[in-house]
Amino acid sequence: MAKKQIFVLQLIFTLLVCSFLIIPVFLSALAGITENFFFGIKSGFTLRWVFEVLDLYSETIYLSLIIAIACLLVTLIIGIPAAYVLARIGGRISRFIEETIILPVAVPGLAIALALIILYGGYRDFRSSWYFILVGHILFTLPFMVRSVLAVLSSTNFKDLEESAASLGAPFWTRFFSIVLPNAKPGILAGSLMVFTLSIGEFNLTWMLHTPITKTLPVGLADSYASMRLEVASAYTLIFFIMIIPLLLGMQYLSRDKKYK
Protein backbone atom coordinates (compact mmCIF):
# COMPACT_ATOMS: atom_id res chain seq x y z
CA MET A 1 0.00 0.00 0.00
CA ALA A 2 2.80 2.40 0.88
CA LYS A 3 4.24 1.85 -2.59
CA LYS A 4 1.07 3.14 -4.20
CA GLN A 5 0.96 6.20 -1.97
CA ILE A 6 4.57 7.03 -2.78
CA PHE A 7 3.78 6.68 -6.47
CA VAL A 8 0.83 9.06 -6.20
CA LEU A 9 2.94 11.59 -4.31
CA GLN A 10 5.68 11.36 -6.92
CA LEU A 11 3.14 11.81 -9.67
CA ILE A 12 1.65 14.89 -8.03
CA PHE A 13 5.11 16.35 -7.54
CA THR A 14 5.99 15.76 -11.18
CA LEU A 15 2.75 17.30 -12.35
CA LEU A 16 3.33 20.36 -10.15
CA VAL A 17 6.82 20.85 -11.59
CA CYS A 18 5.48 20.43 -15.10
CA SER A 19 2.71 22.91 -14.54
CA PHE A 20 5.27 25.39 -13.16
CA LEU A 21 6.88 25.23 -16.58
CA ILE A 22 3.83 24.83 -18.75
CA ILE A 23 1.37 27.29 -17.25
CA PRO A 24 3.37 30.40 -18.20
CA VAL A 25 3.67 29.04 -21.73
CA PHE A 26 -0.03 28.34 -21.85
CA LEU A 27 -0.87 31.81 -20.54
CA SER A 28 1.35 33.34 -23.13
CA ALA A 29 -0.40 31.49 -25.91
CA LEU A 30 -3.72 32.42 -24.42
CA ALA A 31 -2.75 36.07 -24.42
CA GLY A 32 -2.21 35.84 -28.14
CA ILE A 33 -5.86 35.13 -28.81
CA THR A 34 -7.39 37.38 -26.21
CA GLU A 35 -8.92 40.67 -27.20
CA ASN A 36 -7.34 42.58 -24.41
CA PHE A 37 -5.09 40.77 -21.97
CA PHE A 38 -5.25 43.53 -19.40
CA PHE A 39 -8.88 42.71 -18.92
CA GLY A 40 -8.34 39.01 -19.22
CA ILE A 41 -10.40 36.38 -20.94
CA LYS A 42 -13.66 38.20 -20.37
CA SER A 43 -12.67 40.63 -23.08
CA GLY A 44 -13.22 37.85 -25.54
CA PHE A 45 -11.24 35.70 -27.97
CA THR A 46 -10.01 36.97 -31.27
CA LEU A 47 -7.64 36.13 -34.07
CA ARG A 48 -6.84 39.70 -35.01
CA TRP A 49 -3.49 39.64 -33.25
CA VAL A 50 -2.52 36.52 -35.15
CA PHE A 51 -3.38 38.19 -38.42
CA GLU A 52 -1.50 41.31 -37.41
CA VAL A 53 1.61 39.24 -36.73
CA LEU A 54 1.31 37.51 -40.06
CA ASP A 55 1.00 40.91 -41.66
CA LEU A 56 4.00 42.46 -39.92
CA TYR A 57 6.32 39.52 -39.61
CA SER A 58 5.60 37.13 -42.46
CA GLU A 59 9.09 37.69 -43.85
CA THR A 60 10.72 36.50 -40.66
CA ILE A 61 8.69 33.31 -40.68
CA TYR A 62 9.57 32.79 -44.31
CA LEU A 63 13.28 33.41 -43.71
CA SER A 64 13.37 31.07 -40.73
CA LEU A 65 11.95 28.31 -42.86
CA ILE A 66 14.36 28.97 -45.72
CA ILE A 67 17.36 28.95 -43.41
CA ALA A 68 16.17 25.81 -41.66
CA ILE A 69 15.73 23.95 -44.93
CA ALA A 70 19.07 25.14 -46.27
CA CYS A 71 20.73 24.24 -42.99
CA LEU A 72 19.22 20.79 -43.17
CA LEU A 73 20.42 20.22 -46.73
CA VAL A 74 23.96 21.32 -45.97
CA THR A 75 24.22 19.28 -42.78
CA LEU A 76 22.94 16.24 -44.66
CA ILE A 77 25.51 16.64 -47.41
CA ILE A 78 28.41 17.33 -45.04
CA GLY A 79 27.28 15.36 -42.02
CA ILE A 80 26.43 11.94 -43.42
CA PRO A 81 29.75 11.34 -45.20
CA ALA A 82 31.56 12.77 -42.17
CA ALA A 83 29.77 10.34 -39.86
CA TYR A 84 30.56 7.49 -42.24
CA VAL A 85 34.25 8.29 -42.32
CA LEU A 86 34.40 8.70 -38.55
CA ALA A 87 32.68 5.36 -38.10
CA ARG A 88 35.14 3.67 -40.46
CA ILE A 89 38.28 5.18 -38.93
CA GLY A 90 37.20 4.58 -35.37
CA GLY A 91 39.72 4.86 -32.59
CA ARG A 92 41.15 7.93 -30.95
CA ILE A 93 41.37 10.15 -34.04
CA SER A 94 37.68 9.63 -34.66
CA ARG A 95 36.75 10.56 -31.11
CA PHE A 96 39.01 13.61 -31.25
CA ILE A 97 37.41 14.85 -34.44
CA GLU A 98 33.96 14.19 -33.04
CA GLU A 99 34.77 16.30 -29.99
CA THR A 100 36.07 19.11 -32.20
CA ILE A 101 32.85 19.12 -34.20
CA ILE A 102 30.80 19.38 -31.02
CA LEU A 103 32.67 22.46 -29.72
CA PRO A 104 30.25 24.99 -31.24
CA VAL A 105 27.51 23.56 -29.09
CA ALA A 106 29.45 24.17 -25.91
CA VAL A 107 30.68 27.63 -26.87
CA PRO A 108 28.07 30.39 -26.29
CA GLY A 109 26.25 31.45 -29.45
CA LEU A 110 27.35 35.03 -28.90
CA ALA A 111 30.99 34.01 -28.92
CA ILE A 112 30.57 32.09 -32.17
CA ALA A 113 28.72 35.00 -33.71
CA LEU A 114 31.53 37.33 -32.72
CA ALA A 115 34.09 34.97 -34.20
CA LEU A 116 32.19 34.85 -37.46
CA ILE A 117 31.92 38.63 -37.60
CA ILE A 118 35.61 39.07 -36.94
CA LEU A 119 36.55 36.50 -39.55
CA TYR A 120 34.11 37.27 -42.34
CA GLY A 121 32.74 40.67 -41.40
CA GLY A 122 34.91 42.27 -44.06
CA TYR A 123 32.99 40.67 -46.91
CA ARG A 124 30.12 43.11 -47.03
CA ASP A 125 27.84 41.23 -49.35
CA PHE A 126 28.25 38.04 -47.43
CA ARG A 127 27.90 39.82 -44.11
CA SER A 128 24.56 41.34 -44.96
CA SER A 129 23.03 38.29 -46.57
CA TRP A 130 21.16 35.43 -44.92
CA TYR A 131 24.01 33.09 -45.89
CA PHE A 132 25.93 34.59 -43.02
CA ILE A 133 23.28 33.45 -40.57
CA LEU A 134 23.12 30.13 -42.33
CA VAL A 135 26.81 29.52 -41.66
CA GLY A 136 26.25 30.12 -37.97
CA HIS A 137 23.33 27.72 -37.95
CA ILE A 138 25.33 25.03 -39.72
CA LEU A 139 28.16 25.31 -37.22
CA PHE A 140 25.71 24.90 -34.41
CA THR A 141 23.58 22.06 -35.82
CA LEU A 142 26.17 19.97 -37.70
CA PRO A 143 27.33 18.05 -34.61
CA PHE A 144 23.80 16.86 -33.99
CA MET A 145 23.52 15.39 -37.45
CA VAL A 146 26.97 13.82 -37.29
CA ARG A 147 26.41 12.33 -33.86
CA SER A 148 23.02 11.00 -34.71
CA VAL A 149 24.21 9.21 -37.85
CA LEU A 150 27.46 8.12 -36.21
CA ALA A 151 25.54 6.51 -33.35
CA VAL A 152 23.54 4.37 -35.76
CA LEU A 153 26.53 3.46 -37.90
CA SER A 154 28.56 2.45 -34.88
CA SER A 155 25.91 0.15 -33.52
CA THR A 156 25.02 -1.96 -36.54
CA ASN A 157 27.83 -4.25 -37.63
CA PHE A 158 28.00 -2.24 -40.78
CA LYS A 159 31.62 -3.16 -41.43
CA ASP A 160 30.47 -6.76 -41.88
CA LEU A 161 27.57 -5.58 -44.03
CA GLU A 162 29.90 -3.63 -46.28
CA GLU A 163 32.35 -6.50 -46.54
CA SER A 164 29.63 -8.94 -47.49
CA ALA A 165 28.26 -6.48 -50.05
CA ALA A 166 31.78 -6.15 -51.43
CA SER A 167 32.18 -9.93 -51.57
CA LEU A 168 29.06 -9.97 -53.73
CA GLY A 169 30.70 -7.57 -56.14
CA ALA A 170 29.31 -4.19 -55.06
CA PRO A 171 31.74 -1.29 -55.57
CA PHE A 172 32.00 1.52 -53.01
CA TRP A 173 29.23 3.87 -54.18
CA THR A 174 26.79 1.04 -54.80
CA ARG A 175 27.43 -0.16 -51.26
CA PHE A 176 27.03 3.35 -49.90
CA PHE A 177 23.65 3.92 -51.47
CA SER A 178 22.18 0.44 -51.23
CA ILE A 179 23.47 -0.66 -47.85
CA VAL A 180 24.97 2.13 -45.74
CA LEU A 181 22.41 4.87 -46.30
CA PRO A 182 19.26 2.75 -45.95
CA ASN A 183 20.54 1.27 -42.73
CA ALA A 184 21.54 4.67 -41.39
CA LYS A 185 18.03 5.98 -42.04
CA PRO A 186 16.91 6.14 -38.39
CA GLY A 187 19.95 8.23 -37.53
CA ILE A 188 19.50 10.44 -40.57
CA LEU A 189 15.84 11.05 -39.78
CA ALA A 190 16.46 11.81 -36.12
CA GLY A 191 19.36 14.07 -37.02
CA SER A 192 17.32 15.89 -39.65
CA LEU A 193 14.49 16.63 -37.31
CA MET A 194 16.91 17.85 -34.67
CA VAL A 195 18.75 20.11 -37.10
CA PHE A 196 15.54 21.60 -38.47
CA THR A 197 14.08 22.25 -35.04
CA LEU A 198 17.29 23.73 -33.66
CA SER A 199 17.63 26.00 -36.64
CA ILE A 200 14.09 27.32 -36.36
CA GLY A 201 14.51 28.03 -32.69
CA GLU A 202 18.07 29.38 -32.76
CA PHE A 203 18.31 32.79 -31.14
CA ASN A 204 21.63 33.71 -29.53
CA LEU A 205 23.79 33.40 -32.58
CA THR A 206 21.19 34.75 -34.98
CA TRP A 207 20.52 37.80 -32.84
CA MET A 208 24.17 38.81 -33.04
CA LEU A 209 24.45 38.17 -36.73
CA HIS A 210 21.21 39.63 -37.98
CA THR A 211 20.60 42.83 -39.90
CA PRO A 212 17.26 44.58 -40.33
CA ILE A 213 16.67 42.69 -43.56
CA THR A 214 17.80 39.30 -42.31
CA LYS A 215 15.57 38.68 -39.35
CA THR A 216 14.46 35.22 -38.38
CA LEU A 217 11.37 34.33 -36.39
CA PRO A 218 12.99 34.20 -32.93
CA VAL A 219 14.70 37.54 -33.58
CA GLY A 220 11.43 39.06 -34.74
CA LEU A 221 9.83 37.62 -31.64
CA ALA A 222 12.33 39.40 -29.39
CA ASP A 223 11.66 42.59 -31.33
CA SER A 224 7.96 42.30 -30.85
CA TYR A 225 8.30 41.73 -27.12
CA ALA A 226 10.34 44.91 -26.92
CA SER A 227 8.24 47.13 -29.10
CA MET A 228 4.75 45.74 -29.57
CA ARG A 229 1.84 45.21 -27.27
CA LEU A 230 1.70 42.00 -25.31
CA GLU A 231 -1.07 40.44 -27.38
CA VAL A 232 0.91 40.77 -30.58
CA ALA A 233 4.04 39.28 -29.05
CA SER A 234 1.95 36.48 -27.59
CA ALA A 235 0.27 35.76 -30.91
CA TYR A 236 3.73 35.61 -32.46
CA THR A 237 4.76 33.12 -29.79
CA LEU A 238 1.66 31.10 -30.54
CA ILE A 239 2.61 30.88 -34.20
CA PHE A 240 6.08 29.76 -33.19
CA PHE A 241 4.62 27.01 -31.05
CA ILE A 242 2.36 25.82 -33.83
CA MET A 243 5.42 25.49 -36.00
CA ILE A 244 7.69 23.85 -33.53
CA ILE A 245 5.54 21.53 -31.42
CA PRO A 246 4.79 19.09 -34.24
CA LEU A 247 8.52 18.92 -34.91
CA LEU A 248 9.25 18.16 -31.28
CA LEU A 249 6.56 15.49 -31.22
CA GLY A 250 8.09 14.01 -34.34
CA MET A 251 11.49 13.87 -32.66
CA GLN A 252 9.99 12.18 -29.63
CA TYR A 253 8.28 9.65 -31.84
CA LEU A 254 11.45 8.81 -33.74
CA SER A 255 13.58 8.36 -30.67
CA ARG A 256 11.12 6.14 -28.83
CA ASP A 257 12.10 2.70 -27.59
CA LYS A 258 11.36 0.38 -30.41
CA LYS A 259 10.76 -3.32 -29.91
CA TYR A 260 10.39 -4.03 -33.58
CA LYS A 261 12.10 -2.09 -36.33
Place this chain on the structure above:
Amino acid sequence: MQKETASIGLISCGKTFKDGTRALEKINLNINSSETVVLLGPSGCGKTTLLRIIAGLEEPDKGGKIIFNEDDVTKLQIEKRNVGMVFQSYALFPNMNVKENIGYGLKVRKLDKNKIDERVSEMLKMMHITDLSFRNIDQLSGGQRQRVALARAIAVRPRVLLLDEPLTALDAILRDRLRVEIDILLRNLGITAIYVTHDQSEAMALGDRIVVMSNGQISQIGTPRNIYYNPANEFVADFIGTVNRIPVNNIKNLNSFEGNELLFRPEDIDIVEKNYCHFTGVVKASFFLGEKTRLIVNLNLKDEVTVEGKFEEEYKIGSEISLRINTDALIKLPK
Protein backbone atom coordinates in the same frame (compact mmCIF):
# COMPACT_ATOMS: atom_id res chain seq x y z
CA MET B 1 28.88 -16.17 -64.72
CA GLN B 2 31.45 -18.94 -64.77
CA LYS B 3 30.50 -22.40 -63.71
CA GLU B 4 34.01 -23.65 -63.20
CA THR B 5 35.41 -23.64 -59.73
CA ALA B 6 38.94 -22.58 -59.03
CA SER B 7 41.99 -24.11 -57.48
CA ILE B 8 43.79 -21.83 -55.04
CA GLY B 9 47.48 -21.34 -54.50
CA LEU B 10 49.02 -19.30 -51.72
CA ILE B 11 52.67 -18.44 -52.01
CA SER B 12 54.60 -16.98 -49.13
CA CYS B 13 51.61 -15.16 -47.62
CA GLY B 14 52.33 -13.59 -44.28
CA LYS B 15 50.44 -10.84 -42.49
CA THR B 16 51.57 -8.20 -40.06
CA PHE B 17 48.93 -5.74 -38.94
CA LYS B 18 49.44 -1.99 -38.59
CA ASP B 19 49.80 -2.21 -34.83
CA GLY B 20 52.63 -4.70 -35.23
CA THR B 21 50.76 -7.94 -34.54
CA ARG B 22 52.20 -10.80 -36.55
CA ALA B 23 49.02 -12.66 -37.44
CA LEU B 24 50.48 -15.00 -40.05
CA GLU B 25 53.93 -16.33 -40.81
CA LYS B 26 54.71 -16.94 -44.47
CA ILE B 27 52.29 -19.62 -45.57
CA ASN B 28 52.37 -21.81 -48.67
CA LEU B 29 49.22 -23.69 -49.44
CA ASN B 30 47.67 -25.44 -52.42
CA ILE B 31 44.00 -26.19 -52.62
CA ASN B 32 42.61 -28.33 -55.42
CA SER B 33 39.53 -27.32 -57.29
CA SER B 34 36.31 -28.78 -55.85
CA GLU B 35 38.10 -29.62 -52.64
CA THR B 36 36.74 -28.69 -49.20
CA VAL B 37 39.61 -27.58 -47.02
CA VAL B 38 39.11 -26.78 -43.36
CA LEU B 39 41.32 -24.29 -41.55
CA LEU B 40 41.33 -25.51 -37.98
CA GLY B 41 42.90 -24.08 -34.90
CA PRO B 42 42.38 -22.25 -31.62
CA SER B 43 41.53 -18.53 -31.40
CA GLY B 44 44.32 -16.33 -32.63
CA CYS B 45 46.00 -18.99 -34.75
CA GLY B 46 45.56 -16.95 -37.92
CA LYS B 47 42.90 -19.01 -39.67
CA THR B 48 40.46 -16.14 -40.16
CA THR B 49 43.26 -13.86 -41.34
CA LEU B 50 44.22 -16.48 -43.90
CA LEU B 51 40.64 -16.73 -45.08
CA ARG B 52 40.35 -12.98 -45.43
CA ILE B 53 43.56 -12.87 -47.45
CA ILE B 54 42.12 -15.44 -49.84
CA ALA B 55 38.90 -13.42 -50.01
CA GLY B 56 40.70 -10.17 -50.72
CA LEU B 57 39.62 -8.38 -47.54
CA GLU B 58 43.23 -8.23 -46.36
CA GLU B 59 46.40 -7.88 -48.36
CA PRO B 60 49.28 -10.24 -47.65
CA ASP B 61 52.64 -8.75 -46.70
CA LYS B 62 54.98 -7.88 -49.53
CA GLY B 63 55.99 -10.90 -51.56
CA GLY B 64 52.82 -12.85 -50.90
CA LYS B 65 50.82 -14.13 -53.85
CA ILE B 66 47.37 -15.59 -54.25
CA ILE B 67 46.53 -17.54 -57.39
CA PHE B 68 43.10 -18.64 -58.56
CA ASN B 69 43.60 -21.33 -61.22
CA GLU B 70 46.26 -19.53 -63.26
CA ASP B 71 45.31 -15.96 -62.45
CA ASP B 72 47.32 -13.92 -60.00
CA VAL B 73 44.60 -12.23 -57.97
CA THR B 74 46.87 -10.74 -55.32
CA LYS B 75 46.18 -7.19 -56.40
CA LEU B 76 42.52 -7.80 -57.16
CA GLN B 77 39.99 -6.34 -54.73
CA ILE B 78 37.35 -8.61 -53.27
CA GLU B 79 34.67 -7.03 -55.45
CA LYS B 80 36.36 -8.45 -58.52
CA ARG B 81 37.48 -11.83 -57.20
CA ASN B 82 34.12 -13.53 -57.59
CA VAL B 83 34.25 -15.31 -54.27
CA GLY B 84 31.25 -16.22 -52.15
CA MET B 85 31.59 -15.50 -48.47
CA VAL B 86 29.58 -16.51 -45.44
CA PHE B 87 30.40 -14.49 -42.35
CA GLN B 88 30.19 -15.61 -38.76
CA SER B 89 27.52 -12.99 -38.13
CA TYR B 90 25.86 -13.83 -41.48
CA ALA B 91 25.83 -10.09 -42.29
CA LEU B 92 22.40 -10.19 -43.91
CA PHE B 93 21.14 -6.79 -45.05
CA PRO B 94 18.49 -5.53 -42.60
CA ASN B 95 16.95 -3.17 -45.13
CA MET B 96 16.00 -6.00 -47.50
CA ASN B 97 13.88 -9.12 -47.28
CA VAL B 98 15.16 -12.64 -47.90
CA LYS B 99 14.57 -12.60 -51.65
CA GLU B 100 16.28 -9.24 -52.07
CA ASN B 101 19.21 -10.38 -49.97
CA ILE B 102 19.76 -13.46 -52.06
CA GLY B 103 19.40 -11.52 -55.28
CA TYR B 104 21.75 -8.71 -54.24
CA GLY B 105 24.87 -10.05 -55.91
CA LEU B 106 22.96 -10.67 -59.12
CA LYS B 107 21.42 -7.20 -59.03
CA VAL B 108 24.85 -5.67 -58.59
CA ARG B 109 25.99 -7.52 -61.72
CA LYS B 110 23.09 -5.84 -63.51
CA LEU B 111 21.47 -9.07 -64.63
CA ASP B 112 18.11 -9.20 -66.29
CA LYS B 113 15.25 -9.12 -63.77
CA ASN B 114 13.81 -12.42 -64.97
CA LYS B 115 17.14 -14.13 -64.71
CA ILE B 116 17.52 -12.82 -61.18
CA ASP B 117 14.09 -14.09 -60.15
CA GLU B 118 14.82 -17.46 -61.68
CA ARG B 119 18.12 -17.87 -59.93
CA VAL B 120 16.75 -16.64 -56.58
CA SER B 121 13.90 -19.17 -56.79
CA GLU B 122 16.45 -21.87 -57.50
CA MET B 123 18.41 -20.88 -54.43
CA LEU B 124 15.32 -20.70 -52.23
CA LYS B 125 14.40 -24.20 -53.29
CA MET B 126 17.92 -25.54 -52.82
CA MET B 127 18.07 -24.27 -49.26
CA HIS B 128 14.45 -25.18 -48.48
CA ILE B 129 13.48 -21.64 -47.58
CA THR B 130 10.96 -20.76 -50.28
CA ASP B 131 8.31 -19.91 -47.70
CA LEU B 132 10.63 -17.31 -46.18
CA SER B 133 10.95 -15.30 -49.40
CA PHE B 134 9.35 -12.10 -48.21
CA ARG B 135 10.32 -12.22 -44.57
CA ASN B 136 12.45 -9.50 -43.10
CA ILE B 137 15.70 -10.82 -41.82
CA ASP B 138 15.11 -9.87 -38.22
CA GLN B 139 12.19 -12.30 -38.24
CA LEU B 140 14.46 -15.25 -38.98
CA SER B 141 15.94 -17.78 -36.59
CA GLY B 142 19.67 -18.49 -36.49
CA GLY B 143 19.42 -21.56 -38.69
CA GLN B 144 17.27 -19.74 -41.22
CA ARG B 145 19.69 -16.83 -41.42
CA GLN B 146 22.46 -19.29 -42.05
CA ARG B 147 20.61 -20.73 -45.00
CA VAL B 148 19.91 -17.29 -46.43
CA ALA B 149 23.58 -16.35 -46.05
CA LEU B 150 24.60 -19.50 -47.91
CA ALA B 151 22.01 -18.96 -50.63
CA ARG B 152 23.15 -15.40 -51.11
CA ALA B 153 26.80 -16.41 -51.40
CA ILE B 154 26.14 -19.21 -53.86
CA ALA B 155 23.62 -17.34 -56.02
CA VAL B 156 26.38 -15.53 -57.93
CA ARG B 157 28.12 -18.81 -58.79
CA PRO B 158 31.40 -17.90 -57.16
CA ARG B 159 34.64 -19.67 -58.08
CA VAL B 160 35.37 -20.29 -54.45
CA LEU B 161 33.20 -20.44 -51.33
CA LEU B 162 34.64 -19.10 -48.09
CA LEU B 163 32.96 -19.80 -44.78
CA ASP B 164 34.05 -18.14 -41.55
CA GLU B 165 32.81 -20.21 -38.59
CA PRO B 166 29.26 -20.30 -39.97
CA LEU B 167 27.94 -22.70 -37.36
CA THR B 168 29.53 -21.27 -34.24
CA ALA B 169 26.54 -19.13 -33.30
CA LEU B 170 24.08 -22.04 -33.33
CA ASP B 171 23.04 -24.54 -30.70
CA ALA B 172 24.45 -28.06 -30.77
CA ILE B 173 21.55 -29.92 -32.37
CA LEU B 174 21.12 -27.32 -35.10
CA ARG B 175 24.84 -27.33 -35.67
CA ASP B 176 24.91 -31.09 -36.20
CA ARG B 177 22.00 -30.97 -38.60
CA LEU B 178 23.33 -28.03 -40.62
CA ARG B 179 26.77 -29.58 -40.74
CA VAL B 180 25.33 -32.48 -42.67
CA GLU B 181 23.35 -30.17 -44.95
CA ILE B 182 26.39 -28.04 -45.70
CA ASP B 183 28.43 -31.14 -46.43
CA ILE B 184 25.85 -32.43 -48.92
CA LEU B 185 25.50 -28.97 -50.45
CA LEU B 186 29.22 -28.56 -51.00
CA ARG B 187 29.52 -31.97 -52.59
CA ASN B 188 26.56 -31.41 -54.88
CA LEU B 189 27.87 -28.04 -55.99
CA GLY B 190 31.37 -29.34 -56.46
CA ILE B 191 32.66 -25.94 -55.48
CA THR B 192 36.06 -25.26 -53.96
CA ALA B 193 35.34 -24.42 -50.35
CA ILE B 194 37.45 -23.13 -47.49
CA TYR B 195 35.90 -23.50 -44.09
CA VAL B 196 37.24 -21.92 -40.91
CA THR B 197 36.42 -23.41 -37.53
CA HIS B 198 37.84 -24.04 -34.08
CA ASP B 199 35.65 -27.12 -33.62
CA GLN B 200 37.66 -30.19 -34.48
CA SER B 201 34.71 -32.54 -34.85
CA GLU B 202 33.24 -30.13 -37.40
CA ALA B 203 36.56 -30.09 -39.22
CA MET B 204 36.77 -33.86 -39.30
CA ALA B 205 33.22 -34.17 -40.56
CA LEU B 206 33.46 -31.66 -43.37
CA GLY B 207 37.02 -31.51 -44.59
CA ASP B 208 38.55 -33.40 -47.47
CA ARG B 209 41.73 -32.09 -45.98
CA ILE B 210 42.36 -30.26 -42.76
CA VAL B 211 44.93 -27.53 -42.24
CA VAL B 212 45.74 -27.38 -38.55
CA MET B 213 47.09 -24.00 -37.56
CA SER B 214 48.73 -22.57 -34.52
CA ASN B 215 50.40 -19.22 -33.86
CA GLY B 216 50.15 -18.08 -37.44
CA GLN B 217 51.73 -21.21 -38.86
CA ILE B 218 50.55 -24.45 -40.38
CA SER B 219 51.12 -27.36 -38.02
CA GLN B 220 49.91 -30.07 -40.32
CA ILE B 221 47.93 -30.63 -43.49
CA GLY B 222 46.21 -33.92 -44.09
CA THR B 223 43.01 -35.90 -44.39
CA PRO B 224 41.00 -36.29 -41.20
CA ARG B 225 42.19 -39.89 -40.78
CA ASN B 226 45.75 -38.91 -41.39
CA ILE B 227 45.66 -36.17 -38.83
CA TYR B 228 43.91 -38.25 -36.25
CA TYR B 229 46.12 -41.35 -36.48
CA ASN B 230 49.38 -39.73 -37.49
CA PRO B 231 49.63 -36.31 -35.91
CA ALA B 232 52.80 -34.56 -36.95
CA ASN B 233 53.53 -33.01 -33.59
CA GLU B 234 52.35 -32.64 -30.04
CA PHE B 235 50.13 -29.69 -30.74
CA VAL B 236 48.12 -31.53 -33.39
CA ALA B 237 47.94 -34.67 -31.30
CA ASP B 238 46.58 -32.64 -28.40
CA PHE B 239 44.21 -30.49 -30.38
CA ILE B 240 42.51 -33.28 -32.30
CA GLY B 241 40.56 -35.47 -29.97
CA THR B 242 42.05 -36.35 -26.65
CA VAL B 243 45.45 -37.94 -26.32
CA ASN B 244 46.84 -39.80 -23.33
CA ARG B 245 50.42 -39.37 -22.42
CA ILE B 246 52.25 -41.49 -19.86
CA PRO B 247 55.92 -42.19 -19.13
CA VAL B 248 57.12 -45.64 -20.11
CA ASN B 249 58.69 -46.75 -16.83
CA ASN B 250 55.31 -47.33 -15.14
CA ILE B 251 54.34 -50.13 -17.46
CA LYS B 252 54.80 -53.83 -16.85
CA ASN B 253 54.35 -56.56 -19.44
CA LEU B 254 55.40 -54.23 -22.18
CA ASN B 255 57.69 -55.39 -24.94
CA SER B 256 60.59 -53.18 -25.82
CA PHE B 257 59.54 -49.73 -26.70
CA GLU B 258 61.75 -46.81 -27.57
CA GLY B 259 61.18 -43.30 -26.38
CA ASN B 260 60.14 -42.33 -22.87
CA GLU B 261 56.47 -41.50 -23.43
CA LEU B 262 53.46 -43.38 -24.71
CA LEU B 263 50.80 -41.53 -26.67
CA PHE B 264 47.45 -43.15 -27.34
CA ARG B 265 43.77 -42.30 -27.79
CA PRO B 266 41.17 -43.01 -25.09
CA GLU B 267 39.46 -45.62 -27.24
CA ASP B 268 42.70 -47.55 -27.69
CA ILE B 269 42.98 -48.59 -24.06
CA ASP B 270 40.91 -51.43 -22.64
CA ILE B 271 39.83 -52.59 -19.22
CA VAL B 272 41.24 -56.09 -18.66
CA GLU B 273 42.01 -58.71 -16.03
CA LYS B 274 44.74 -57.75 -13.60
CA ASN B 275 47.31 -60.33 -14.73
CA TYR B 276 46.96 -59.26 -18.34
CA CYS B 277 47.21 -55.53 -17.74
CA HIS B 278 49.89 -52.93 -18.39
CA PHE B 279 49.09 -50.94 -15.30
CA THR B 280 46.41 -50.33 -12.73
CA GLY B 281 44.76 -47.19 -11.54
CA VAL B 282 41.93 -45.73 -9.49
CA VAL B 283 38.82 -44.24 -11.09
CA LYS B 284 38.79 -40.49 -10.42
CA ALA B 285 35.75 -39.51 -12.49
CA SER B 286 33.15 -41.28 -14.57
CA PHE B 287 30.93 -39.84 -17.32
CA PHE B 288 28.18 -41.79 -19.01
CA LEU B 289 27.82 -40.12 -22.41
CA GLY B 290 25.20 -42.37 -23.94
CA GLU B 291 27.05 -44.04 -26.77
CA LYS B 292 30.14 -44.45 -24.63
CA THR B 293 31.48 -44.04 -21.15
CA ARG B 294 34.45 -41.89 -20.29
CA LEU B 295 36.58 -42.65 -17.25
CA ILE B 296 39.37 -40.53 -15.85
CA VAL B 297 41.77 -42.86 -14.09
CA ASN B 298 44.60 -41.91 -11.76
CA LEU B 299 47.68 -44.07 -12.22
CA ASN B 300 49.66 -42.44 -9.46
CA LEU B 301 49.99 -38.96 -8.02
CA LYS B 302 51.03 -37.46 -11.33
CA ASP B 303 49.67 -39.39 -14.26
CA GLU B 304 46.11 -39.91 -15.33
CA VAL B 305 44.53 -41.42 -18.42
CA THR B 306 41.20 -40.99 -20.14
CA VAL B 307 39.56 -44.26 -21.07
CA GLU B 308 36.61 -44.44 -23.40
CA GLY B 309 34.49 -47.29 -24.52
CA LYS B 310 31.16 -49.01 -24.33
CA PHE B 311 31.37 -50.55 -20.86
CA GLU B 312 28.65 -52.80 -19.54
CA GLU B 313 29.75 -52.35 -15.97
CA GLU B 314 29.56 -49.13 -14.07
CA TYR B 315 32.97 -48.35 -12.60
CA LYS B 316 32.49 -46.45 -9.39
CA ILE B 317 34.73 -43.60 -8.34
CA GLY B 318 37.51 -44.91 -6.15
CA SER B 319 37.42 -48.45 -7.54
CA GLU B 320 40.62 -50.04 -8.80
CA ILE B 321 40.82 -50.82 -12.46
CA SER B 322 43.32 -52.67 -14.70
CA LEU B 323 44.12 -51.29 -18.13
CA ARG B 324 45.91 -52.51 -21.22
CA ILE B 325 46.99 -50.38 -24.14
CA ASN B 326 46.43 -51.53 -27.70
CA THR B 327 50.07 -51.20 -28.71
CA ASP B 328 49.29 -51.29 -32.43
CA ALA B 329 47.46 -48.01 -32.05
CA LEU B 330 50.23 -46.14 -30.32
CA ILE B 331 50.80 -42.73 -31.77
CA LYS B 332 54.31 -42.11 -32.90
CA LEU B 333 55.30 -38.52 -33.47
CA PRO B 334 57.90 -37.95 -36.16
CA LYS B 335 61.25 -36.86 -34.80
